[in-house]
Amino acid sequence: MITFVPQPHLLDSPRGREWPPAPAAGTRSPDTAPLPATADVAVVGAGPAGLAVASALWHLGVHDVVILDRGGRPCGRFFDRVDVLGQRVLRSPYEHHPGVEGYRDCELLDYARLHWSYLTPVERREIRMAQSGHRSVVPVDVFEAYCKHVAGLHHVDEKTWRATVREVRPTDDGVTLRGDGFAVKAAYTVLCLGEERRTAPAHWWDGDTTPRGVSYWDEPVPGEARRLVVVGAGLSAAHLIANALHDGKDVHWILRAPEERYQCADVNASFFRAEGRARFDGTSWDDRTALMRGHRRASVMFEFRPLLERAEADGRLTVHRGHEVTAVTPERAGRTAVRLADGAQVIGDHVVLALGTTVSNGDALLPAGVTADRDGWPDLDERTLSYRNAPRVFAVGAAAGMVLGPAARNIDGHRVATARVATAVAAHLEAASGPRRRTEDRVNAGV
Ligand SMILES: Cc1cc2nc3c(=O)[nH]c(=O)nc-3n(C[C@H](O)[C@H](O)[C@H](O)COP(=O)(O)OP(=O)(O)OC[C@H]3O[C@@H](n4cnc5c(N)ncnc54)[C@H](O)[C@@H]3O)c2cc1C
Incomplete structure (x- = not known):
């Protein structure tokens, strides 16, 4: 039997290329405009998860969105982390991206192909691998340019503020977020907090x-x-x-x-597909814990x-x-x-x-008891990913692991979580204030 061993040269993609400017990018600095006091939706965290959520909401016609992030830059912590490690390629393939599916958006693979002339021969070969259904290696450089493109296209830059949220207080009619010198009241809040590094015992x-x-x-x-x-x-x-x-x-x-x-990944590939996620659907806590332990290994x-x-x-x-x-x-x-x-x-x-890292489950921000965590995992509604004890607050990212399985922390898992959360939030807003026109329909109608 011949064993195919991918070679180290695949890890060496160039970093820091000049890409064509992203649409509408750089229109506002995260520090200049005052933070709005109210919003339909507040998103905490502008990482790949927050970017996916804000982009999906834009398509659903939810435009009154405020994104609060410690660093103030979409996906900033992700790129800071990979750059300090000198990581030049992603671990996840071209199919995994924070863009929105089901709309006329350009996906990561389309974006790479559109910028063919910027790519090295090795990178072009990986695109051909992806096109023919094989495992592919995505340059961090291409992924960053794509994230900027997604952020620009869906006006995410304009809605992102540099702010550290210190508390999230849900009430019957909304959620108030507070930090140093600010308070925002939103009808709904999505926590996209990511993971902190695991410290030594x-x-x-x-x-x-x-x-x-x-x-x-x-x-x-x-x-x-x-x-x-x-x-x-x-x-x-x-x-x-x-x-x-x-x-x-x-x-x-x-x-x-x-x-x-x-x-290829810390997670068995089946967990990126529906049949893998189904293993978490309705199964006992012990079974899910065993799956999580057994299938997510460094x-x-x-x-x-x-x-x-x-x-x-x-x-x-x-x-x-x-x-x-x-x-x-x-x-x-x-x-x-x-x-x-x-x-x-x-x-x-x-x-x-x-x-490694530890999941930010929201307990540092929410009132005591709201996360109702078990082994660190928050208690979330399985259909909508809202906190069962605070239905106006939702989680996307690693915190959704016990609902979506070990891929929840990965870029592909954010897409799956986003589809549930954005749909639920848009439906609640519609129920409260009447039907909204989806952005796609408005554009088609020339509005
Ligand atoms: C080195 C490295 C490489 C990786 N490579 C891949 C890969 O190739 N493919 C893949 O699928 N996954 C990869 N991952 C997993 C990766 O963490 C996720 O895919 C992705 O970064 C998670 O996105 P996120 O938005 O959930 O979290 P993050 O990217 O961490 O974003 C969360 C954001 O929320 C902010 N935040 C948190 N708390 C607050 C607060 N209270 N107030 C304001 N802001 C706050 C943080 O500062 C951060 O900016 C990698 C992880 C690491 C560490």
Whole structure:
């Protein structure tokens, strides 16, 4: 049998190309105009999930939308994270995009094909792979240009404000969002909060502050560190290792699992399809928990395999498999030791922790008890993804995991969640204030 192993050159797409300007882009800075005091819908978080929600609402004729985001830039945190890791291609294929399906919108693959002349021969080959139904690798650069296009086309930039929401207070007739110096009252609110990085267990070191010589995957790695220790088994760890090898560093990789896992995605591909999501429909909590545990595992894209195996074979990379970390402690001469459960230790000039992320389920913003979470998952209505204890508040993104399955946190999962949430919100608004004309119908009628 011939095994096809995708090669590392697929990971090397160029970043920072000049794309043609997105439609209506750059019309307003997120800081200048005052925040409206009221809106039909407030969206918290302008990541790929918030972008998908706002775009779908636009199509449904819901235009009075306010988007509040800490960074104030659509998809800003996503691109900051991939760029700090030097990630040049997405893990998800061309079919996964935050645009809106079922309308006359251009999808990610259409967008890439329209910009053929900007692409490298390798990138064009991946498009051909996608067109013929094979797994494809999407350049981060193309994805960013596409997100700007989607944001411009659906007036998302104009509706996005830089603001950190500190509390979300649902009442019978609306939801009030407050932050430093502002309050917005919206009829409905969609929480698209994404995920925060997972921090180290409290027993790894004394005190709350991260010790000197230790950082997390979403922070820059000091260039002067010659010996780097990376803890974690996922794609972020793989990027950190590949970057360090490229810079000629001596790299140690600590994995809790007995061996590294190479896969297309952390999630089994069936969970991106209806039959995979159906496994979460109406099944018991225990069954869903077991599915979530068993089917979402840290893994590395296939393309890294030849690169990491070669580095291990020639001694530039040392892999410590099957080791639980018990502590991280300072050593002499500014070095840091990672202590392992069997008593061994791995010493480096710098240690990077790539321990994954934790779901933001809304409990930091909503009144106590509203999320009614179980094992961290909020209690959501399965048809509409509204919080059962606050029907005017909805969740899109990782928080919908126990309804939509492990793909909820991925770009494709946002599309599925958005279809449910935007339809429900538009229907509620219509019921309250009469029928709305869908944007598509208005455009067709020349309004
Ligand atoms: C390095 C990396 C690579 C990834 N690659 C892929 C990939 O290739 N394909 C894929 O499908 N998925 C990928 N993922 C998963 C990815 O996280 C999601 O697809 C996507 O970023 C999630 O979008 P989101 O909008 O839910 O969250 P985010 O992108 O995190 O956006 C949430 C936004 O909400 C803001 N926010 C949160 N709380 C508040 C508040 N209280 N007030 C104001 N703003 C707030 C945040 O600052 C952020 O801007 C990747 C994840 C990482 C970390």
